[in-house]
Amino acid sequence: MTREFTTPPASAEPLAAPPSRTNRGLLICGALAGPVFVVTVAAQALTRDGFDLRRHPISLLTLGTLGWIQMSAFIVAGLLTAAYAIGLRRVLHPGPAGSWTPPLMGVFGLGLIVGGAFRPDPALGFPPGTPKGNADPMSWHGIVHAVAPPLAFAALVLACLVIVRRAVMLRQLGWATYSAATGVVALVLVAWPGQDGLSMRLAVAVTLAFAWTTMLAFRLLPPAG
Template identity: 80%
Template sequence: MTSESSTLADRAALRAASPSRTTRGLLVCGALAGPVFVVTVAAQAFTRDGYDLRRHPISLLTLGTLGWIQMSAFIGAGLLSAAYAVGLRRALRPGPAGAWVPPLVGVFGLGLIVGGGFRPDPALGFPPGAPAGNADPMSWHGIVHAVAPPLAFTALVLACFVVVRRAVVLRQPCWAAYSAATGMVALALVAWPGQEGLSVRLALAVTLAFAWTTTLALRLLSGDRVASSGPRRV
């Protein structure tokens, strides 16, 4: 089959697909993960005693007597994202992005779960009474936490770029541009040199990334799907 015929077949399959009830439920998990996480963080950012988003990373909200709230947000969003990864596999395979996006989103979900289960060390004056600087040396659970969320975030950024190719194959220029912009801006916010404003940049990057996962889920729920047959994979 020629490349052009293959692309046309992808588009026809995409329009004809209709997800099962199970697949829809798993995609709904993906649509909910972002709002659950972002709303929980926002509520705490304005109410937790001593917390200042301008100085304190989101992860520090897992500490203190109310730390269980943010731990639950990490783990809950991670479980929802893991379920979402299964839904993406059912919705996208075989077809553009079907080979790589589900496992990348699965890694994202796993990273959130680990980030919630292993808390960082008290630092930067939070919770109140904590040292003014960073923990030195870091505890073993602080090291695990320091690794897991960045790994999760990297996986999600890669998923954004994989979906760009899917959108190009399916001639969806606006969706391709949005996915590319999300990946590039989120990566730039995190990689920008200098510590000043880092916690705010991290929060913005997380919000952008979750907005993208929610948008992708809603697109798939509304009809942007690949059916159970199709020759192309990325």
């Protein structure tokens, strides 16, 4: 009796774990987290009374009578990302990037959950009728909210760089370039000094970051069957 061996297509990612329905489901969670978050933000940015993405950061959408929508978006995207982190561990470990990428993605997911559970203070005239400036002093939940997203975003940028190393090792230079560009551009957008255009820069950085997490999930998805 002979065995037949098939060679995976050149574009496929080599997996450290065999394909399974559970692995697929966890990776699909990661593919969905970005679209869920970005589409929810876009819909609200276009419809919430008084909200202007040119002046108001995404986090302010958690405030007001409809704030529960954005709170839910943060938490759901965070839970999906946490499941994604488990999937990354199952699929990548013990191969390249298998030790660091999953916990870094887990920190990113946790940051999203915290960002939804602890709301910022009203600021910059949103919700309508609140003061035009920033809250001074900040509330305790506002401080927690302010700390969580930067830590989460830093973890995601590091995950991009870890995946760059993996891609270089696997000679996937296009993917390595895209991952490096995502990490660097997102970091520059967030860390650029000055408040002018900050909310727009944050929105673009979040969109770029979630696009990358979605692309990574699709690359790692084992074939159905």
